[in-house]
Amino acid sequence: MSNLIPDMNASINPGESAAGFHLGMNYSLFLNKTNHTFINSFLKDPILDSIWMIYEQDEFNYVTEKTYKYQYCYWKESITLVFSGENMKLISIQLYNTYNGKLFKEIELGDSLEKLAKEYDLSYYADMHYLYVKEEPTLDLETGEWKDNLNWEKRNVIEGIAIESSSLTSYQELKNQKITRIHIFTDEFL
Template structure:
């Protein structure tokens, strides 16, 4: 599976031409990949080899909640994160080198405020989200895509020069347990 670095970013559905919900076994069957044993190992390998680097991660959060995931890295531009228990693709991160746009408007390297007329900004944690404005039929709804910028603070007139560095699309939490696996 070779990602399309120009594909549209579709909230809660796909990026890089790869659909959320994809089964990891299907991914392996159609992909050229190499297993790595820790993230630091990936720094010693050439990302320019157009091969997925696959890392199985088993962690325990400070809260005691276990995380079992499979991370697949493509040329430092794309990270796919599969739930290791369900083998389902739940997160796609796209960063530097990705050319596709979110909603046909925003891409890596663009200024966040280039859409401030069309959307409000919602800030949570250290990520921005787009929120439909009051004149929209979807007023108040948040588009389920995390937007990473070069600042880790909320957009404001004082911090209006925020440059987009990455997007994270994801299955909404309610769908992570209910989605039929895509073969």
């Protein structure tokens, strides 16, 4: 058995990969290639060095009235991989603390949201910031007034990425926030 460990400097690619893992990876392949141990409680057991800690969870959804299975795989306090129990595929990679890889070759954990907002428009929902292609205000030829293009439903979203910041509030409300988690995912995660 080889010990598949994360590449703490790998690039972060929205909707595709991070830490040397690609979304869509098979859970049984992950198990075959890692040193791991199963834990009994969600984030309550101590994090061990150089070994994956795995928590398998059944979650009942009261809206759909179905039980969903997930496997959460933790590497130290830096990476969480989430596999879907339905198809056994990697659907989410969450990056924290000591992860050093960069998003768009320049953004990393600990950077300010302002650095990200220079290149992307940010929308805030459910404690996360989502990225949109930046659009400049347009001039309304009838009124002569500038208007913002903030109809988010018609905007070009950067799919498969969400950013958590140090304050649980929108960038528009508080500019001086640090990036504390970068989360890439597939549509199945939503």
